[in-house]
Structure formats: structure tokens, C-alpha cells
Amino acid sequence: MKxxxxxFNGKAFKRFYVTDLDEMVKCCHLLLDSKATRLGLDIETxxxxxFLNFVPVKKGNRTIGPAPGLCPLLSDIRLIQIFxxxxxxxxxxxxxxxxxxRNSCLFRSxxxxxxxxxxxxxxxxxxxxxxxxxxxxxxxxxxxxILVDRAERSPFEPEEEDEDEPADGMAKYKKTGxxxxxxxxxxxxxxxxxxxxxxxWNRLELSKDQINYAALDAVLTYRVGRDMMEKVxxxxxxxxxxxxxxxxxxxxxxxxxxxxxxxKQHNSLIKEWEKQHAENTIECTKRFKKVNLNSxxxxxxxxxxxxxxxxxxxxxxxTKASTEENQILSFGKDTxxxxxxxxxxxxxxxxxxxLALLEYKKFGKLLSTYGETLAAITHPSTGRVHCSFIIGETxxxxxSSREPNLQNLPRDKSVRRLFIAPDAKHLLVADYSQxxxxxxAALSKDPVMTNAFIKGIDLHKYIVKMCFGxxxxxxxxxxxxxGKAINFGYEFRMGWKKFARYALTSYGVxxxxxxxxxxxxxxxxxxxxxxxWCEAEYxxxxxxxFVRTPLGKIRKLLPEEQYTRSVNTQVQGGAAEAIMLALxxxxxxxxxGCKLISTIHDEIIVECDQQKPEYKDLLEKxxxxxxxxxxxxxxxxxxxxxxxxxxxxxxxx
DNA sequence: AAAGGCAGCGCG
DNA sequence: AAAGCGCGCTGCCTTT
Numbered sequence: 001m002k003x004x005x006x007x008f009n010g011k012a013f014k015r016f017y018v019t020d021l022d023e024m025v026k027c028c029h030l031l032l033d034s035k036a037t038r039l040g041l042d043i044e045t046x047x048x049x050x051f052l053n054f055v056p057v058k059k060g061n062r063t064i065g066p067a068p069g070l071c072p073l074l075s076d077i078r079l080i081q082i083f084x085x086x087x088x089x090x091x092x093x094x095x096x097x098x099x100x101x102r103n104s105c106l107f108r109s110x111x112x113x114x115x116x117x118x119x120x121x122x123x124x125x126x127x128x129x130x131x132x133x134x135x136x137x138x139x140x141x142x143x144x145x146i147l148v149d150r151a152e153r154s155p156f157e158p159e160e161e162d163e164d165e166p167a168d169g170m171a172k173y174k175k176t177g178x179x180x181x182x183x184x185x186x187x188x189x190x191x192x193x194x195x196x197x198x199x200x201w202n203r204l205e206l207s208k209d210q211i212n213y214a215a216l217d218a219v220l221t222y223r224v225g226r227d228m229m230e231k232v233x234x235x236x237x238x239x240x241x242x243x244x245x246x247x248x249x250x251x252x253x254x255x256x257x258x259x260x261x262x263x264k265q266h267n268s269l270i271k272e273w274e275k276q277h278a279e280n281t282i283e284c285t286k287r288f289k290k291v292n293l294n295s296x297x298x299x300x301x302x303x304x305x306x307x308x309x310x311x312x313x314x315x316x317x318x319t320k321a322s323t324e325e326n327q328i329l330s331f332g333k334d335t336x337x338x339x340x341x342x343x344x345x346x347x348x349x350x351x352x353x354x355l356a357l358l359e360y361k362k363f364g365k366l367l368s369t370y371g372e373t374l375a376a377i378t379h380p381s382t383g384r385v386h387c388s389f390i391i392g393e394t395x396x397x398x399x400s401s402r403e404p405n406l407q408n409l410p411r412d413k414s415v416r417r418l419f420i421a422p423d424a425k426h427l428l429v430a431d432y433s434q435x436x437x438x439x440x441a442a443l444s445k446d447p448v449m450t451n452a453f454i455k456g457i458d459l460h461k462y463i464v465k466m467c468f469g470x471x472x473x474x475x476x477x478x479x480x481x482x483g484k485a486i487n488f489g490y491e492f493r494m495g496w497k498k499f500a501r502y503a504l505t506s507y508g509v510x511x512x513x514x515x516x517x518x519x520x521x522x523x524x525x526x527x528x529x530x531x532x533w534c535e536a537e538y539x540x541x542x543x544x545x546f547v548r549t550p551l552g553k554i555r556k557l558l559p560e561e562q563y564t565r566s567v568n569t570q571v572q573g574g575a576a577e578a579i580m581l582a583l584x585x586x587x588x589x590x591x592x593g594c595k596l597i598s599t600i601h602d603e604i605i606v607e608c609d610q611q612k613p614e615y616k617d618l619l620e621k622x623x624x625x626x627x628x629x630x631x632x633x634x635x636x637x638x639x640x641x642x643x644x645x646x647x648x649x650x651x652x653x
Numbered sequence: 654a655a656a657g658g659c660a661g662c663g664c665g
Numbered sequence: 666a667a668a669g670c671g672c673g674c675t676g677c678c679t680t681t
Contacts, residue, residue, distance in 0.1 A: 060675095061655065294676055296660060319660065332661055365662060368675055396671060398665090405673045408664035436665085436670095488665095492669035502669090560668085568670040572665095576671095601665045601671085 001026070003089070004208075008216055009190050014089040015215040019097040027091045028106045031084060031114065038139060040083030040222030041116035043124055044214050045075040046096070046201040057376040064403050065377030066386065069201075070123075072130035072256065073381050078201045079211075081218035082116075085226075090215040096204060101131055108133075117141055117225035119180045119217070121245075122391070125252040135249065141221050142178050143244045144228035145187075146392045149178075151235050151546065151554035154561065178393075184220055187227065192220065240553035243580050244392050250583045250596060251389045251399070257595050257607070258384035259406070260422045261374075262647070269414060270371050277363040284360050287353040293360055296331050303329055306353075315342045333358065334505035370415060374404060385419075389599075396572040397553050397580075398601060407600045416649035426611050428594075429651035430619050430642030431603040432579065432627070434459060438639070439574045440491055442631035443550070444533030448526055453635045460484045467522045481507055486519050491571070493534060493564045496520040534567045541566035549573030550630050574630055575602065582626030586619055605651075611644045 001023050004015040018027050031039065047054075047068035054074065056063040068074040080093040080100070093100060100107055111133050118124045121140035128136050173185020181192040196213035232241050284293055291298045296319075303312060313327065317335040322328040336354055343351045379386050390400045401407045409415055421427045432438070437459055441449035452459050460483030461475045467486065470479065485507060489499050500516035503509045511519075524531045541547045546556045547566045555569050583599060586606075590596070593609035604623065608615050623640045645651025 292677085295678085296676095297678075321659075328660095330660085361662085365675080369663080373674090394671065398671060400672050402673065405664085408662085408673065410663060489669055494669040495667070497667095498669075563668050564670070572671060575665095603665085 004212065006212055006215065008219065009188055012088075013083075013215075013219055014087070015212065016089060016091050017211050018091055018093045021098060024093065024098050024100075024104075025106060027093070028110045030087065031082060031091065032106075032110055034084045034086050036084055036086045038085075038115045038117045038222070038225070040081075040085070040090075040218040040220075040225070041118040041124060041138065042081045042214065042217040042221055043077050043127060044079040044081075044201050045069055045072075045127065046078040047075055051075075051380070052202075054380060059373065059376075064373075066379050069198075071379075071386070072127045073379065075127075077127050077131065079206075079214050081214050083215075083218040083222045085222055090218050092211055092215050094206075111136060115139065117222055119183075119221040119224065122248050122252050122255075125248050126256055129249075129252050130256060134253075138248065139225055139229070139245060140248060141180075141225035141228060142183070143248075143392045144225060144232055144241065145183050146178055147237055147241055147244070147553065148228050148231045148235070150395060151237070151556055154556050154558045156558050156561065180217060180220055180224070183224055187224065192216075235554055237552050237554060240397070240549065240551045240577075243551060243577060243584070246584045247391050247399075247580050250580075250587050251391055253587065254596050254598060255386055255388060257597060258379060258382055258386035259597050259605070259607075260384050260420050261378055262418050262420045263375075263378075263383070266375060266418050269418065270367070270375075273363050273367050273371065277360070277367055280356060280360040280363060283356045284353075287356060293357060294364070296328075299331050299357075300329050315339065315346075331357075333361065337508075338505060366410070366415075369404075370409075370418075377403060387598075394576075395555055396569050397549055397576040398572065399576070399580075399599065401598075401600075406598055413649040416652075417647045419648040421607055421646055424609070426608050426644050426646065427597070427648060427651045428606040428608050428611075428615055428619060428642060428644055429603065429648065430606075430616075430623060430640055431652075432575070432623065433638055433641055435575045435578070435602045436571055437487060437491065438627075438634060439571045439578075439631070440530055442634035443570055443574065444530040445633075446527050446530040446533070448528075449530060450635060454637060456638050460487060463487055463523065463526070466526055467519045478507070478509075482509055486523060490520065490523040491530075492568045537570065538563055538566050549577060551577045553577075578627040578630045579604070579623070580626070581629050582623040585622035585625055589618060589622065591615070591618075605648065608644075616642050616644070 001016055006013055006015050016027065018024050051068045051074045054068050056067045057065045066074060077095050080095065081090055082093070083090045095101070111128070115137040117139040119141045121138040121143070125136065125138055173189065173191060174182035175186070176182070181194045184190060184192050193213065196210055199210055232238060288302060291302045293299070303316070312329060316339055317330045319328045319330045336358055340351045340354050343349050374385070378384065385404065387404055387406050388402045390402060394400055437449065438453060440446070441453060449459070452462060460480045461472055462483070463486050464470055464475060464479050464483040465472055482503065485499070485503055489502060494502070496516040496519070499519065500511055500513060503511055537547070541557060541562045542559070546554050547569045548554055549570055550573070553573060557565055579599060579602065583596065583604065586604070587596060593612070594615055595607045597605040597607050599605070604619065606615070606619060620640045620642055624636050627634070627639060628636065641653065643651055643653050
């Protein structure tokens with residue numbers, strides 16, 4: 001076996017290209033026997049022959065949805081690159097030349113027994129899971145890097161001075177993002193060539209440059225992982241990291257499984273929306289003529305022409321960017337409603353144009369986001385929607401979701417009904433009840449909040465009772481909504497002025513300044529201990545310059561961020577950590593008939609073969625356990641609500 | 654032509 | 666002195 005001698009950034013390493021069985025056996029033994037605690041890992045993928053001609057969906061100038069080469073269902077593992085830091089050697093296994101997946105006990109034990117480290121481990125885990133290795137130990141140098149970065153940098157950090165540009169005029173390295181090239185640039189100040197990433201990995205004979213590129217990535221991943229792990233330990237974030245590491249498998253499973261869509265229903269819904277939208281557009285062109293209704297600039301011109309300056313100057317809310325000299329009117333839904341209301345009250349007129357505009361916007365948004373775009377990204381081979389879940393990027397520790405974002409679907413039943421269980425399956429949906437208030441109660445040990453949870457008192461009703469003296473049993477749905485606004489607003493240190501506006505625009509409830517102040521005072525005297533805790537946490541954060549979530553994830557905060565985010569990070573982050581533990585527990589224990597589908601901050605969706613009470617009990621048990629791990633002393637009565645249904649809409653009670 | 658900022662909207 | 670938080674997607678508009 002011939003070794004190539006390579007180097008990066010002044011450090012040399014050997015590279016072996018493994019193309020036959022004897023070589024593979026030898027390398028597997030070497031790697032199994034290596035004294036290294038972790039091995040660097042990277043893979044390159046080729047397109048499955050069947051999908052060679054598959055064209056990913058274009059949206060504007062970029063492609064979205066499933067892509068051969070990225071999606072495990074559309075691609076094969078071509079190369080597996082393993083870096084052994086003890087031998088200082090990379091072994092590049094070529095799956096097109098060796099039958100890696102066919103009953104090779106040696107290769108199997110190598111993959112299952114060793115610990116690896118990869119950059120964006122979810123990618124590797126998805127591919128290995130799809131090839132029947134669902135539980136490999138893979139640390140992620142990207143997750144480690146992000147954790148360290150969040151502890152060391154705030155997004156409001158002033159830009160660092162540009163150093164002298166290199167002679168070739170190219171920027172030295174990317175300042176944003178967590179791709180391996182960007183990370184290497186920021187950590188070690190050197191550039192990595194990434195052009196080969198998209199080269200042709202389907203050809204039987206790979207070029208030397210391709211093989212060397214592939215090998216290098218495994219080395220770099222290892223170096224980043226080793227260095228960042230050291231920092232994570234130094235910052236005492238191992239516990240937080242371990243949760244993220246285990247979440248990789250949950251996310252990989254959910255992304256591979258996807259969620260089924262009712263195509264017929266979707267098509268008829270699109271037709272319905274299009275009809276409505278066409279009618280609204282006609283109605284609007286009558287009143288707005290040639291104005292582009294999606295352009296706030298053109299709408300500004302239109303409004304300033306139509307209404308007297310004295311009116312829009314005084315009564316029309318302005319955007320954030322608006323200045324004294326250049327006033328920019330806001331055209332958001334809430335402000336439009338406000339303006340319509342003002343016109344009606346003060347001038348006894350119906351603003352038909354603005355009312356039509358509201359309707360136009362509503363269906364325009366639905367069509368552009370959940371119309372053909374959604375249909376286009378359903379997977380060609382599964383017919384389901386496979387979104388990506390992103391771990392570790394949000395500043396509190398929540399997951400986020402992309403392509404499509406399944407976490408901000410309209411609550412409207414017509415949309416949620418599109419997400420279904422396929423024939424003979426069922427959806428199990430469970431959510432934490434009032435998780436953020438529970439978390440606040442647990443962190444601060446506020447006795448009033450805690451007692452309410454023990455006794456099962458509805459906190460949203462309770463707060464309006466205390467504010468306005470209404471009787472619990474008489475409180476209407478709308479009044480309870482107001483309670484929600486009070487609880488969520490003041491929990492995260494909103495001021496009474498903003499609350500007054502918030503109540504008006506979001507709930508249409510007009511309250512005077514005096515009343516707003518009263519709700520503020522009532523909240524803070526009722527939850528005295530929580531308020532004091534918030535203040536104490538703020539002081540602590542002021543001293544330290546950062547805040548920690550319950551499991552220890554650090555978020556650096558600049559002084560101007562500290563007042564609100566010191567509290568919010570702990571509450572939201574703690575809730576996120578609880579549900580992540582729940583997901584990890586459930587994945588470990590769930591029976592064959594269950595598949596994790598999705599999670600939305602306080603909610604978990606599972607696809608089941610039957611409506612068995614055992615499944616539901618297990619999910620509830622795991623969610624309780626996850627919560628208790630983070631908040632051992634918190635009450636758990638009424639913590640989880642779960643139910644079955646055929647669609648997402650009707651599985652939620 | 655591509656990239657980034659902003660406003661606006663949906664969710665928890 | 667005063668201070669809700671956390672996301673992603675779409676379309677428009679400006680800059681490169």
C-alpha cells in the first residue's frame with residue numbers, strides 16, 4: 001500500500017488510498033488497534049444512478065429541497081476518510097472499489113466500536129443510518145465550534161479591524177458561518193480549497209487532487225474537534241454539548257423519515273387560495289391602480305398622496321428605519337388594522353382600500369409560502385417533506401427548522417390538516433403545557449407560580465383575575481388571551497408602555513396607560529420572587545458578561561443585551577434542554593412501531609403503526625423525565641398532554 | 654447577476 | 666434611563 005505524503009499549514013501527514021479487500025482488512029486492524037481516543041471522519045457522496053438526472057428545485061437563484069449528493073435517499077457514500085492522529089495517517093476507503101457494506105464483520109466492528117469526530121456530524125449520521133449503522137459514536141466539530149463561539153462572541157460585537165489584505169486580493173477568510181473552511185480560517189488563519197466538494201464523485205477513477213482533498217478534510221475536522229473540545233471542557237459545557245451530540249441521531253432520524261403530505265387536499269387548497277387571491281387582486285387594482293402591493297415603498301407613496309400629511313404624520317405608525325426628515329409609514333398587518341380603526345373612529349369612514357389590502361396580503365403570504373413551493377420540495381422518492389432541523393445555532397439552544405420551516409406553520413386548521421399520517425398509520429402529538437412559565441417558576445422557585453402548578457390553576461386566567469378582579473369561572477376566551485399576553489410579556493421584562501401597544505395590536509384591547517401600569521404592578525407584586533430572581537440574574541450577568549442555561553451552555557451578552565436576555569436565555573434554553581432530553585430518551589426506548597417525525601419547541605410528533613396507549617404513555621414518560629432532569633424539584637402535574645389523530649390538526653386537542 | 658439588508662409575517 | 670425573547674421565509678430594493 002503506497003502512502004502519499006501531504007501537509008497542511010506546515011504539518012505533515014500520510015495518506016493511504018484503500019482500494020482492495022486485503023488493504024481494507026489491514027487498515028481496519030490498524031484503526032481498531034490505534035490508541036487514539038477519537039478518529040477524524042469525513043465522507044464524500046456520489047449521486048445514485050437512478051437520480052443522476054434529477055433536477056433540484058430552483059427558487060430564485062438557489063436550489064432548495066432534496067439534492068442528489070446531499071440527501072442520503074438520493075446518494076451513496078463514495079469515500080470514507082478516517083484520520084488516525086497517533087499514526088498521523090488518513091485512510092481513504094473507496095466504496096466503489098471495495099464492497100464495504102457487504103457482511104464485512106471487521107468493517108462493521110470498526111464503525112461501531114470506535115469513536116469518531118466529524119464536521120456537521122448529522123450529515124455523516126444520516127448517511128450511515130441509511131446504510132444500517134444507526135448508532136455510531138460521532139462527535140461534531142461544528143457543534144463544538146458553535147458552542148465555543150456563542151460563549152465568546154455576541155452578534156453585536158463590534159467588527160474587528162481588517163488586517164492587511166493578502167497580495168492576491170482575496171479575503172483571508174470568512175467571518176461568518178461554521179463551514180469547515182470558515183472555521184479553519186478563523187481558528188488558524190489559513191485558507192482551505194473547497195472547490196472539490198462539488199466535483200464529480202461518480203467517476204470510477206478519482207483524480208489525485210480529489211483524493212487528497214477528501215483526506216485533508218478528515219485531518220482538519222479532527223484538529224478543530226480536538227481544540228474545541230478542550231475549550232468546551234475549560235468552559236464547563238460538557239453536559240450541554242453531550243445533549244447536542246446525542247440530538248444528532250434524533251435529528252438524523254426525523255430528517256430521514258420526513259412527514260407525509262396530503263397531496264390531493266393540498267392541491268385543492270391551493271386552488272381555493274388562488275381563487276381568493278385573484279378576487280382580492282381585482283378588488284385592489286380598482287383602488288391601488290398600478291401600485292405594487294408587495295412594495296412598502298410604493299404603498300408609502302400611495303398613502304402620502306391619498307391622505308393629508310397632517311393625518312399620516314400624526315396617526316400612521318412608522319417603521320423602525322423612519323426618521324424625522326424621511327418618514328416611512330408601516331404597512332404591517334397590525335398597523336393597518338390600527339389605521340383602519342383610527343379612520344373609522346375619527347372620520348367615520350370605511351377604508352375599503354386598506355381592508356382589501358389586508359385580505360390581499362393574507363392569501364399572498366399563504367400562496368407564496370405554502371403553495372407550489374411546498375409541493376415542489378416534497379421528496380421524489382418518498383413523497384414526503386423532509387425538512388432540516390438545525391442543532392446548536394440558536395442562541396438559547398432551541399432547534400430551528402428549514403426547507404421548509406415546519407415550526408411556523410399557520411395554526412389555521414386548513415394548513416395543519418395537510419400534514420397527515422399515511423394509510424394505516426397514526427400521528428401522536430404531545431406537548432408540554434405552559435412550559436416557559438413552568439421553567440420560570442422552577443428557576444426562580446417562585447412559590448405563587450409553583451403552587452399554581454401543583455394545584456393545576458390556569459395561570460392565564462389567574463393573572464387577569466388578579467389584575468381586573470374578574471371571577472375565574474366568568475373569564476372568556478378573549479380575556480384569557482389577555483392573560484397570556486400579560487404572562488409572556490412581563491415574564492421576559494417587557495415595559496408597560498410596550499404592553500399597552502401589544503394588547504391593542506395583538507388583541508384589539510384598548511387599555512389606558514393607568515391600566516397598563518396596573519397590570520405591570522400586579523404581575524410583579526404577585527410574582528415577587530420571580531421578579532427578584534430576574535433582577536438578581538441580571539446583576540449576575542452584568543458582573544460576568546455571560547449567562548448560562550440550566551445545563552451549562554454559555555451565551556455571551558453585551559451590556560445592552562443583558563437586561564432582558566439574561567432571563568430569557570435561561571427560561572427558553574432550559575425548556576429547550578428538557579425537550580431535547582425527552583427526544584433522546586424516547587428515541588432510545590421507542591418500539592419498532594414508532595417513528596419520530598418532528599418537534600416544535602414544546603411539542604413532539606410521532607408516527608405510529610397503531611393507536612397504542614403504551615406509545616402515548618412512553619412518550620409522556622420521556623417528556624416528564626426530560627423535564628425533571630433539568631428541573632428536579634419542579635412539580636409535574638399536568639405537564640404533558642398527548643393525543644392521537646390522523647392529521648396534525650386533529651391530533652391536537 | 655449575485656449578495657445583503659430590511660420590512661413584514663408566521664410560529665412557540 | 667429604559668429594556669419581551671427565539672427563529673425562517675418572502676419580496677423588494679440597494680449595493681457590488
